[in-house]
Amino acid sequence: MTTSVEKVNGYPVAEPRFDPLALAQAEAVRTEADAKAEALRIEAEGKAEAEKIKAAEEAERQRIANKRAAMRLEKEQADHEAHLAKKAAETAKAEAEKAKAQQAEADQEADEAARAKEQARSEHLWKWGARGIYAVGLIIAAPIQFLAFWDPERPFLVAAPALLEGLALVLAFGAAWAVAHRRDVAPYRIGIMLGALIAATINMWHGVADPSIGVNAGLIGAIASLGGPVVLMAYEHGIAQQADGIPSRRERRVARRTKAREEAAKAKAKAEKQAAEAKVAADKAEQQLRADEEQARRDRDRQQHHPEVWAVADAMRSARGSQYVTEQIWGEAWYRVTGCKVVGVTPEIEAQSRAAQARMKTATDVPIFGEFSQVDSQKAPRTKRDPNTPDGRRFNGGTPPRRTPGDTAPYTAGAKKQASIEQTTRAATEELS
Numbered sequence: 001m002t003t004s005v006e007k008v009n010g011y012p013v014a015e016p017r018f019d020p021l022a023l024a025q026a027e028a029v030r031t032e033a034d035a036k037a038e039a040l041r042i043e044a045e046g047k048a049e050a051e052k053i054k055a056a057e058e059a060e061r062q063r064i065a066n067k068r069a070a071m072r073l074e075k076e077q078a079d080h081e082a083h084l085a086k087k088a089a090e091t092a093k094a095e096a097e098k099a100k101a102q103q104a105e106a107d108q109e110a111d112e113a114a115r116a117k118e119q120a121r122s123e124h125l126w127k128w129g130a131r132g133i134y135a136v137g138l139i140i141a142a143p144i145q146f147l148a149f150w151d152p153e154r155p156f157l158v159a160a161p162a163l164l165e166g167l168a169l170v171l172a173f174g175a176a177w178a179v180a181h182r183r184d185v186a187p188y189r190i191g192i193m194l195g196a197l198i199a200a201t202i203n204m205w206h207g208v209a210d211p212s213i214g215v216n217a218g219l220i221g222a223i224a225s226l227g228g229p230v231v232l233m234a235y236e237h238g239i240a241q242q243a244d245g246i247p248s249r250r251e252r253r254v255a256r257r258t259k260a261r262e263e264a265a266k267a268k269a270k271a272e273k274q275a276a277e278a279k280v281a282a283d284k285a286e287q288q289l290r291a292d293e294e295q296a297r298r299d300r301d302r303q304q305h306h307p308e309v310w311a312v313a314d315a316m317r318s319a320r321g322s323q324y325v326t327e328q329i330w331g332e333a334w335y336r337v338t339g340c341k342v343v344g345v346t347p348e349i350e351a352q353s354r355a356a357q358a359r360m361k362t363a364t365d366v367p368i369f370g371e372f373s374q375v376d377s378q379k380a381p382r383t384k385r386d387p388n389t390p391d392g393r394r395f396n397g398g399t400p401p402r403r404t405p406g407d408t409a410p411y412t413a414g415a416k417k418q419a420s421i422e423q424t425t426r427a428a429t430e431e432l433s
Contacts, residue, residue, distance in 0.1 A: 137228030193230075203218050203222045
């Protein structure tokens with residue numbers, strides 16, 4: 001069933017008819033709306049994708065920065081740990097060296113203390129041993145002398161043994177005093193030996209002359225009279241040498257060996273030094289000889305090839321008192337003769353060089369035409385068209401028609417708008433892509 005409207009407000013309704021302009025306008029509006037919507041959608045998607053990409057890039061950048069910071073922190077921690085380990089090692093090494101030095105010093109002090117203790121012990125034994133031998137000798141020799149000097153008619157002679165044996169003992173005490181006070185000990189030693197010899201001679205004479213004493217007792221008495229003072233004098237002699245700083249035979253032997261080694265080392269060092277100096281002198285002489293030969297060769301070469309400059313240089317050398325024509329003198333003479341500061345360059349060489357430079361500049365600055373031109377070489381060679389050749393285009397009778405303004409119908413407004421929409425859409429798409 002179809003309903004039709006015949007009148008509107010009392011007027012008959014005109015029959016509808018086809019309006020292509022309105023249809024084109026409506027289509028253009030719809031197309032424009034769709035294009036705008038599509039452009040907005042594409043723009044939104046592009047912005048969202050750009051934000052997503054930017055966020056991903058920012059996250060990746062932050063991850064890389066965090067990783068770098070972590071790596072930097074690990075490196076700093078490793079460097080710090082290495083520094084601490086190195087410092088601890090150095091401290092441990094220093095402490096070990098210090099402990100080693102202290103241990104060596106303690107060992108040396110212990111050795112010195114042990115040596116001093118042993119020296120004190122041996123000196124104590126030697127001291128009292130010598131005194132003990134003297135006392136034993138006195139005990140043996142004194143009774144023999146008392147028997148020898150006993151005379152009821154002259155009882156005072158009983159004091160003679162005390163005089164003879166006491167003489168050596170008192171002189172031994174004097175020798176000890178001289179050693180302690182750094183005095184000459186020789187007179188006391190001579191007195192000790194004289195007293196001991198007198199006592200020994202008396203003991204031996206009485207042993208031989210008096211049968212009641214006997215030769216054996218006289219001989220033992222003589223030995224006792226000599227032995228005690230000799231032992232005590234030997235002890236005092238060692239103490240005197242020690243106090244005076246006189247080295248012993250062993251110390252003198254060690255000193256001679258040490259001195260011989262030092263002298264041998266000095267002689268070896270002196271020989272090595274002399275050999276090194278001789279080598280340096282030989283090398284220096286050889287270098288000087290080579291320098292003289294080179295200077296002579298240079299002088300001959302210059303005198304042969306540059307006689308004018310050589311004459312001036314030799315005059316300058318003589319005036320300055322120089323032994324050779326030095327490089328400075330030769331450079332100045334070259335400048336005086338040729339006028340050029342560069343040695344080896346003459347005015348002719350300079351002129352040729354400048355001419356060559358001018359030719360090279362002209363050759364490099366002049367443009368190139370023809371087949372060797374850089375601009376023309378980038379294009380394919382074009383051949384000229386023969387004017388008698390037919391046009392070759394179809395449906396124009398061989399002659400292209402001439403176009404004039406107004407031959408082409410103008411575009412409609414809808415077509416122009418559609419073209420504008422398409423251009424806008426294409427530009428937006430290219431921008432997003």
